[in-house]
Amino acid sequence: MGRLFTFRHLLFWDLEMETIRLYVGGVHCANCLKKINSLQNSLQGLEEISFDMSTNTLKALVDPEKLADLDLQNAVDDLGFQSRPLERDESTDRISKQQDRMDLIRIGVAAVAAANVMLMAISVYSGANTTEANFMNFLSLLLAIPAITFAAWPIHRTALKDLWMARVSVDLPISFAIIAGFILSSWSLLRGNEHIYFDSISALIFLVLSSRYLLKRVQRKYLGLSRFQNLFQIENVEKLVGNLWIPTDMRTLNPGDLVKVASGHIVPADGVLAEDPTIQSTTRAAIIDSSLLSGESRPSNVQLGETLFLGMKNLGGEIVLKISKRFVDSRLNQMLLEVEKAVQAKPRSVQILDKVGQVFLLIVFAVAAATFLYFYSSDPFEGSRRALALILVACPCTFAFGAPLVFSLSMSKAAKLGALIKHPNVFEKLGEIQNIILDKTGTLTNGQYDIQDFKVLDDAVDGAFTEDLAKALFLCEQSEHPVSRAMARKLREYGIKPPPTLQMNFRETPTLGLFGDVDDVQYKINSEGIWRNNIQLVSAQMGDRLWPESSKLILSLKKLGFPVFLLSGDSELRVSELAKDLGLNPTHVFSAQTPELKQEFVKLAPRSLMVGDGANDSIALAAAHVGIAVHGSLSTSLQAADVYLLKQDLGLIPKLFSISKKVQQVLRRNLYIAGTYNLIAGTMAVMGLIHPLMAAILMPLSSLSQLLSGLSVLRGEK
């Protein structure tokens, strides 16, 4: 990494700098770049910032004492972009960059060889005399050597690996055609024969390499998404040792340990809510945000003796926890392991192309062998010439570069619309979908526990009204509870400002709300409103809101003929109400689903498409035939999903279906074109009618038809 030396480095040259890497979505133009750029002037402790639009990666050199990761991330988000932390480790990045460069050099070598050999081939075809032709063919041979050895090495390598592992892939016939063509041509050159195909071979190598590079680039651009950091930061917690609370790494806690969890902090391990033995306190319940595990944003109340899980967040006052499981055995960790396992074990559906490719290959080799055997007794040279010509001419263009081109074009088209596709086989799998399963919170609804209906009750107004609201706002801001937070946001929207300080007595009670005594006035704030001495000042209603696209999505999915299921961790009442609004079949709606139940459901429904968000959906996403993670999802769900929506627009899902349909149409058409070509060219080769000039015309023609046909995936559906 080029490290920039600023004055600060010269003055404090032992300064510890840190590199932060973020994935930033939504940077498309010079203006965006300028905005990112301007952070350098506005953020303290940001030494250097660079942005790579080809991988959407922001790299910043920061002074960790002045600027925390999260501050930088928030600053980027405040500019209107969506950022996610990437792994600190750059080694994978560096290796892929090296590979990219090597690929480019190979393409360059193949291009120089192909272009020059073709020039010479033109002179030969246009009637050079024998000595000149021999000279030029000899130069062609020399030029083709680096192309078939160095440039085509990745193809040969895969082919060798295939032979070793006794399987068949596209690289095997390509590699075979290259080598066979080279041997045939060199041999013809030595024998003064006219069957010289150096031009066709080098052009084939160039086309195969460049189309693969294109596909890799498109995939690479979004690969960063699957390399996000952990869900939460590992922090120290206070553990009771003897009579003292000692800070301890949360990963080292053992069953039986007692730990303190401060307000606003993560529950460090699975455990039971306990009493604090060091003080004589009254027993009280805890207010817990379990959205990471359940996906539901409504905070829950947990009583003494009930179990809390790693990853939940303590919203109320300080609580004490008796650990029941080690960090590694926790439910969340088990879930993450499950996701990893499922992602690795996900059966890569055998693609139609692979199957057709194998059959095609067998036929070509069988016919070549038959041709050779037919001539074996009479003219073995002629037999091997025809067999080699057949293998060379029956180029598996569709498999070699037609398909990668179609995939890269359609993936970048989907990405432009706002859907990132991890692997091209998604297009095929989408065509096999039979059931659609939707998550509720965060997917169909905005997932934010927010105030939907906020009314200031006029009859409560007296002179001190705004002052009352200001005091209420001050109280709200003392609390971590989402209701208080939402209320505070709303009050600030109304232009209320809290007093700088306030003498008060403040307490939070689960289910009842937040109480504060200021002088002799008592304020009460809960999800239904704000009270002053039992007189209601403000009425409010909480809930998460349905996205406007949700009902349209369900309508269009039904029109496509899919049964649509709704799974939610929320209570039955809320879910069934919502399902009625959406027009869903009540028997297709399931409430109070745990992550494990969702996964079970997905596994039982054949060929299911699961749409979800959050860590709670990730095991279900991984189990689904196709998993789609919606905008704003947590890193685990991204790892588990096949598709990630960059925009909050569920309307993309039907569009994905139509793109998938188009892709399959084009691939099928490519197959027909290639089949026709191979039938004609192959027959001619077997009959000994293939002349090198003919091959030089036919082969590019077949490639061109693949390219033109492939380009048509870009049409339609803007």
Added chain:
Amino acid sequence: MSIMYLLMPLAILLGLGFLGAFIWAVRQGQFDDLETPKFKMLIDDKDKGVRNE
């Protein structure tokens, strides 16, 4: 036409020269990011903060 025997190797040498230049450019990282530079030229010099590897 015997000049061809000189010209063609020369032409190929020329091509190889360009190939060498291309390899050098790739090694320099000039093709690593083909997206950002086209926008960077629109940004005034004083905001030189965004830079490439």
